[in-house]
Amino acid sequence: MATPACLKRCGAIRKPQDLLEHRLLAFSHWKADCSWCFVHENGREKQTLTFQPLFAMNDFAGLASMLLAGAGIGELPPVVRPDLVREGKLVEVMPQWRLPTYDLSLVYLGNRHISKPCRLFKEFAIEMAPVLFPDFPEQSAEHSSS
Structure with missing residues (x-):
């Protein structure tokens, strides 16, 4: 997720590896490295991205605030603030690639x-x-x- 303005600055992001060129914000429990596992919309392709985030915290509400401020690209489960996506304040970065659902x-x-x-x-x-x-x-x- 990111703000539309942040995505405009970032340019086209088509695959998970492209994210490594940008500021990434992550939910983390005190780990230096983070990883996101992506599944392509076709259901067959999977990619894991391991990275060191610009900023990590174990609070999705705080991450939502940072994302809204345009600080970077990050993960935000839809249950945390569905209104942000519904109102267009945050948008999916790569709609064809998704984090796993639970x-x-x-x-x-x-x-x-x-x-x-x-x-x-x-x-x-x-x-x-x-x-x-x-x-x-x-x-x-x-x-x-x-």
């Missing part, structure tokens, strides 16, 4: 004896998912009520 599941024994915190989180997640991710397909009533 599934998020809420697992519990059933509706009969669900704890109040679990029930409240489930209701919150069901309510917020369409707001945060309007382009995702809607859940069937079977899945959203289980």
Whole structure:
């Protein structure tokens, strides 16, 4: 992710290796080197990019602020600030190359004896998912009520 102005300064970035010529911001837990694993939209090609970031921190909110300030190119999961992409403040650098996605599941024994915190989180997640991710397909009533 980067601001449109940052991308304009950077020029064309077509493949992961091209990123090495730019200022990279990373989420990191105190490691000197970072790596991003990219998957091409065709699903067959994969590339891992290992680099030393210009700046690294273990706080996505802080990275979002740095990206918005135009400090460089970085990773920002869509769940952190989906509004920034929706409003065009941040854009994908290489839409044909993606970082891997991960599934998020809420697992519990059933509706009969669900704890109040679990029930409240489930209701919150069901309510917020369409707001945060309007382009995702809607859940069937079977899945959203289980």
